Amino acid sequence: MRRATHLGFVAAAVFTVMVLVAAVPFWLNRSVNVMLAQARAELLAQQRLDDILTSVRDAETAQRGFIVTGNDAFLEPYEQARRTLPGALHEAKEKARTDAERATVWRISRLVDLKLAELDETIQLRRHAGFEAAERVVSSLRGKLYMDELRRIVAAEQVRGKARRDALRADLLARSEKSFYVSVAATAANILVLGVLLLVVTRVLRERRAAAAQLEAQAGELAQAVALTTRHNRELTVVAELLRAVDAVPSVAAAGLVLARAMPKLLPGVAGTLFLLRDDDNQLDREAQWGTPSDQPPVIDIDACWALRHRARYRTAGHGEPACAHYRTPVDDAPGRLCIPLVTHDDLLGMLHLEGLATGPGQDEQERVAVTIAEQFALALGSARLRESLRRQSVLDPLTGLFNRRHFDAALKRELARARRKNVPVSLVLVDIDHFKRVNDDYGHAVGDAVLRTIAQQLRQGIREGDVACRYGGEEMVLLLPECAAADARARAEAIRVALATVTPNPEGEGPERITASFGVASYPVHAQDAESLFWAADKALYRAKQEGRNRVLMGA
Numbered sequence: 001m002r003r004a005t006h007l008g009f010v011a012a013a014v015f016t017v018m019v020l021v022a023a024v025p026f027w028l029n030r031s032v033n034v035m036l037a038q039a040r041a042e043l044l045a046q047q048r049l050d051d052i053l054t055s056v057r058d059a060e061t062a063q064r065g066f067i068v069t070g071n072d073a074f075l076e077p078y079e080q081a082r083r084t085l086p087g088a089l090h091e092a093k094e095k096a097r098t099d100a101e102r103a104t105v106w107r108i109s110r111l112v113d114l115k116l117a118e119l120d121e122t123i124q125l126r127r128h129a130g131f132e133a134a135e136r137v138v139s140s141l142r143g144k145l146y147m148d149e150l151r152r153i154v155a156a157e158q159v160r161g162k163a164r165r166d167a168l169r170a171d172l173l174a175r176s177e178k179s180f181y182v183s184v185a186a187t188a189a190n191i192l193v194l195g196v197l198l199l200v201v202t203r204v205l206r207e208r209r210a211a212a213a214q215l216e217a218q219a220g221e222l223a224q225a226v227a228l229t230t231r232h233n234r235e236l237t238v239v240a241e242l243l244r245a246v247d248a249v250p251s252v253a254a255a256g257l258v259l260a261r262a263m264p265k266l267l268p269g270v271a272g273t274l275f276l277l278r279d280d281d282n283q284l285d286r287e288a289q290w291g292t293p294s295d296q297p298p299v300i301d302i303d304a305c306w307a308l309r310h311r312a313r314y315r316t317a318g319h320g321e322p323a324c325a326h327y328r329t330p331v332d333d334a335p336g337r338l339c340i341p342l343v344t345h346d347d348l349l350g351m352l353h354l355e356g357l358a359t360g361p362g363q364d365e366q367e368r369v370a371v372t373i374a375e376q377f378a379l380a381l382g383s384a385r386l387r388e389s390l391r392r393q394s395v396l397d398p399l400t401g402l403f404n405r406r407h408f409d410a411a412l413k414r415e416l417a418r419a420r421r422k423n424v425p426v427s428l429v430l431v432d433i434d435h436f437k438r439v440n441d442d443y444g445h446a447v448g449d450a451v452l453r454t455i456a457q458q459l460r461q462g463i464r465e466g467d468v469a470c471r472y473g474g475e476e477m478v479l480l481l482p483e484c485a486a487a488d489a490r491a492r493a494e495a496i497r498v499a500l501a502t503v504t505p506n507p508e509g510e511g512p513e514r515i516t517a518s519f520g521v522a523s524y525p526v527h528a529q530d531a532e533s534l535f536w537a538a539d540k541a542l543y544r545a546k547q548e549g550r551n552r553v554l555m556g557a
Contacts (some may be wrong), residue, residue: 256288
């Protein structure tokens with residue numbers, strides 16, 4: 001009876017440990033699914049707000065085109081926004097999950113209504129009262145205030161959403177680590193309990209060898225379960241690190257190097273190639289490779305891959321199966337290939353091509369891991385692309401490609417502070433196109449825009465790599481020249497002025513035969529000690545250049 005009691009106690013301990021080990025992956029999987037669902041919901045909510053902002057911006061662009069030209073063809077994006085915005089706003093309101101989100105969506109809805117009303121007003125004025133009447137309303141900056149507030153709210157929501165996603169990732173890593181420790185402890189406890197059990201069974205119950213064999217089989221199954229749990233934990237940890245690294249990269253292209261470092265850890269012995277879709281066409285560029293992949297072309301078309309054509313993963317294992325057109329090595333020579341499209345929010349971002357996958361036991365497990373990696377990487381890649389696009393839009397002038405005024409103001413303060421610390425000069429060059437209003441009046445705003453682009457290109461070619469060229473407003477541009485004395489800045493401005501007078505202002509079509517510009521130069525610390533004074537010193541020099549006949553470079557007094 002006493003021996004039976006000992007055996008029962010040991011068996012109960014084994015059962016308890018097995019239940020614990022089996023419960024760990026279930027609990028972790030459930031937690032991961034909940035967190036992933038929350039992360040997807042955050043991304044979808046941000047995407048809805050970004051789509052609303054894009055629609056309003058397209059409507060505003062259409063309004064500007066119509067006011068400038070009076071051509072109804074420009075209003076098609078505006079009409080499209082009018083049709084889609086109510087549904088998008090309604091969806092955002094319906095799917096808001098908290099009071100704070102609902103309040104934000106209602107504020108956005110109110111701003112959209114005000115902005116559309118302002119657009120309606122200017123369009124009607126342009127139709128019935130002409131360009132000047134519409135221009136007066138636009139010049140009131142009422143519509144700009146609505147758009148600035150709308151952009152601010154959407155940007156704030158993006159910051160809050162990123163903070164919430166970072167918190168989810170941190171929680172996921174913490175739970176994964178906790179699960180790992182629990183699994184290790186459970187394994188150690190199970191080994192100890194099994195050792196005691198085998199000792200008791202060997203010494204006392206030799207006649208029950210069949211029961212001992214059964215227990216050994218159970219121990220093997222438990223070890224497999226522990227190994228599987230440990231492997232899953234390791235995969236989750238690497239995937240979480242991958243997502244965190246992608247979230248921190250400065251550009252979409254840099255995400256490929258992050259994936260190339262993580263894939264050998266997740267799929268050892270499997271080679272691969274990452275292709276990313278270009279922004280302007282249906283071609284994909286080879287962005288990164290790892291392992292020993294077969295020869296892959298640097299650029300492929302969407303039609304060259306079965307997975308890209310059907311937006312679903314496609315596997316080839318040899319034996320005459322249809323192969324993708326981008327394979328340069330026969331399938332029989334490199335079996336176990338898998339193409340997985342990278343898709344998020346129904347948008348194709350790229351394709352993951354893997355080689356050397358198992359063709360027998362382990363095939364399904366490898367494919368499961370690959371698909372999981374592709375899905376999570378696509379979500380992170382979509383977020384990185386969105387951040388990169390918003391960052392570009394916030395600092396670049398869309399017409400000329402130069403930096404905008406907002407970036408210039410920040411750069412000027414930063415460079416002045418650096419100049420004070422290092423005791424070096426910094427110069428400012430204001431550039432104003434001579435008689436630019438005549439270009440718009442005589443040839444139209446399209447030619448005027450082309451002239452602005454030509455001048456912007458000349459400015460970029462005439463400065464150093466570390467200099468900053470900005471469009472300050474209208475036809476006025478500004479050059480920020482760090483560690484450049486006044487005389488050197490004047491010489492550089494003179495070289496740009498001479499080069500500008502020799503180029504064709506609009507190489508693509510009609511326009512003036514020649515264009516000139518006036519330049520005002522000021523330098524710290526010779527002409528001013530702070531940002532505002534330095535700018536006004538350059539502005540006064542520019543004004544004198546205009547007064548003395550234009551097409552010249554003058555230095556600040």
